[in-house]
Amino acid sequence: xxxxxxxxxxxxxxxxxxxxxxxxxxxxxxxxxxxxxxxxxxxxxxxxxxxxxxx
Amino acid sequence: xxxxxxxxxxxxxxxxxxxxxxxxxxxxxxxxxxxxxxxxxxxxxxxxxxxxxxxxxxxxxxxxxxxxxxxxxxxxxxxxxxxxxxxxxxxxxxxxxxxxxxxxxxxxxxxxxxxxxxxxxxxxxxxxxxxxxxxxxxxxxxxxxxxxxxxxxxxxxxxxxxxxxxxxxxxxxxxxxxxxxxxxxxxxxxxxxxxxxxxxxxxxxxxxxxxxxxxxxxxxxxxxxxxxxxxxxxxxxxxxxxxxxxxxxxxxxxxxxxxxxxxxxxxxxxxxxxxxxxxxxxxxxxxxxxxxxxxxxxxxxxxxxxxxxxxxxxxxxxxxxxxxxxxxxxxxxxxxxxxxxxxxxxxxxxxxxxxxxxxxxxxxxxxxxxxxxxxxxxxxxxxxxxxxxxxxxxxxxxxxxxxxxxxxxxxxxxxxxxxxxxxxxxxxxxxxxxxxxxxxxxxxxxxxxxxxxxxxxxxxxxxxxxxxxxxxxxxxxxxxxxxxxxxxxxxxxxxxxxxxxxxxxxxxxxxxxxxxxxxxxxxxxxxxxxxx
Numbered sequence: 273x274x275x276x277x278x279x280x281x282x283x284x285x286x287x288x289x290x291x292x293x294x295x296x297x298x299x300x301x302x303x304x305x306x307x308x309x310x311x312x313x314x315x316x317x318x319x320x321x322x323x324x325x326x327x
Numbered sequence: 328x329x330x331x332x333x334x335x336x337x338x339x340x341x342x343x344x345x346x347x348x349x350x351x352x353x354x355x356x357x358x359x360x361x362x363x364x365x366x367x368x369x370x371x372x373x374x375x376x377x378x379x380x381x382x383x384x385x386x387x388x389x390x391x392x393x394x395x396x397x398x399x400x401x402x403x404x405x406x407x408x409x410x411x412x413x414x415x416x417x418x419x420x421x422x423x424x425x426x427x428x429x430x431x432x433x434x435x436x437x438x439x440x441x442x443x444x445x446x447x448x449x450x451x452x453x454x455x456x457x458x459x460x461x462x463x464x465x466x467x468x469x470x471x472x473x474x475x476x477x478x479x480x481x482x483x484x485x486x487x488x489x490x491x492x493x494x495x496x497x498x499x500x501x502x503x504x505x506x507x508x509x510x511x512x513x514x515x516x517x518x519x520x521x522x523x524x525x526x527x528x529x530x531x532x533x534x535x536x537x538x539x540x541x542x543x544x545x546x547x548x549x550x551x552x553x554x555x556x557x558x559x560x561x562x563x564x565x566x567x568x569x570x571x572x573x574x575x576x577x578x579x580x581x582x583x584x585x586x587x588x589x590x591x592x593x594x595x596x597x598x599x600x601x602x603x604x605x606x607x608x609x610x611x612x613x614x615x616x617x618x619x620x621x622x623x624x625x626x627x628x629x630x631x632x633x634x635x636x637x638x639x640x641x642x643x644x645x646x647x648x649x650x651x652x653x654x655x656x657x658x659x660x661x662x663x664x665x666x667x668x669x670x671x672x673x674x675x676x677x678x679x680x681x682x683x684x685x686x687x688x689x690x691x692x693x694x695x696x697x698x699x700x701x702x703x704x705x706x707x708x709x710x711x712x713x714x715x716x717x718x719x720x721x722x723x724x725x726x727x728x729x730x731x732x733x734x735x736x737x738x739x740x741x742x743x744x745x746x747x748x749x750x751x752x753x754x755x756x757x758x759x760x761x762x763x764x765x766x767x768x769x770x771x772x773x774x775x776x777x778x779x780x781x782x783x784x785x786x787x788x789x790x791x792x793x794x795x796x797x798x799x800x801x802x803x804x805x806x807x808x809x810x811x812x813x814x815x816x817x818x819x820x821x822x823x824x825x826x827x828x829x830x831x832x833x834x835x836x837x838x839x840x841x842x843x844x845x846x847x848x849x850x851x852x853x854x855x856x857x858x859x
Binding site for chain 1: 352355356358359360361372375379396397402405406408409412492499508512515530531532533557813859
């Protein structure tokens, strides 16, 4: 296959692949679902930090 | 009672008809995103990509990662896309674009504010030269006194905006920790939870520490004064950051307070000059003044569109964009001008094409009082579920006067009075302080001007400034034949009134008093009390 055909095809495939993956994440809200699983661990992390509390 | 003509939408909404289906009680976020038809879903997807790029560019900076793991409130910013989803439920066409254009810009602005905080923060970036050029101000402070300082030489840091105000919009539970801390240290639970949470953040040592000086404002209530006292004590005594108290008159409609108010602005400017070593620049000021006037003209035009049968830009996106532009920006950033005009062009297009947010509009409402942070998106629900069109909210009803924008000797003296006027009439305090005229009379004038038959009164139960006039509102609404719907909440604390408890008050009023059924029953009971 000539270079002039191959490069556009690879570019098109990359763009399509990017779209399919990111659109799936977007539509099924996978980004926020994954983040909400992370939140309890982060809360524990913040709880264990030492702070200089006073009024 | 006053009635308004019902407006029916002849166009069927593109995509799915009932956004109520995207909620799942088992999840803390939406089950999926909404199908809005090909064109609008693709547009929403591209805005999601943009938000991801904003967050990505922020987190690749090492000091921002360090800040993320140091400050508890940073967790809220993981949920920025979820916050944006709340603002766009059921929206299509221009409405969707208005919400994204305004709020995406606010998000980018807040992200930059966090990056600036971390850069100067003694615990994180510790860029001393940068920190020495920073002036820290309140979340509730107008920054008019910074309008004449070159933004390349002096940086204004509204430290409480990303820490408390904005973070609570993305994550409804995030301030509960700080409220508990404040109450553990003896602050009573009936104080407004916004300043109480800010005080709690200071007690918990969870504010960034930066700046050569700070300016606090006696805004907007006794709770705010209490919070400022606690925060100033730590700023001055522990961190050695001198703090100026900008004491703004509360009776802002009385002309005899103006000389004093203008003098306070002069004093604040002198304080900033002394600590930053940078002089006030009148060229910079008058350029900013032109932008303030331009923003005012755009806001007036938006409200005029909302006075017609086809309102376009309202609700949380309108309110928060105004907050950011009027109060946090005050003409200093030229980028807001482009966004103002883009938003106005979108609203004008929507008006020409008679775009509607719901199947029909049954009532036209003015939303008065202070809105709850954790269900700030509720006005979209109000129009889509019940057909009540919220024409504007109290926090968006701000100054409509033009200020002096030409550099002349007379205008230089007038400029102090203009800054004082903007400061006195800033968001919230222009209606919660100043007496009967600004809280009641202004409301009835607005009902007349915008042809409203209903007032939705947010009753923030910890706000002493508003609850004292409950009986007068009732009596005067009855005299004018205006329906008045009271909706209680507790601003930042969802434990006092959950989201569904807030919405249920509207539904109960609409069924029992108005004898109406919802336009979209799938929205009446949304299972989102446990969602972020």
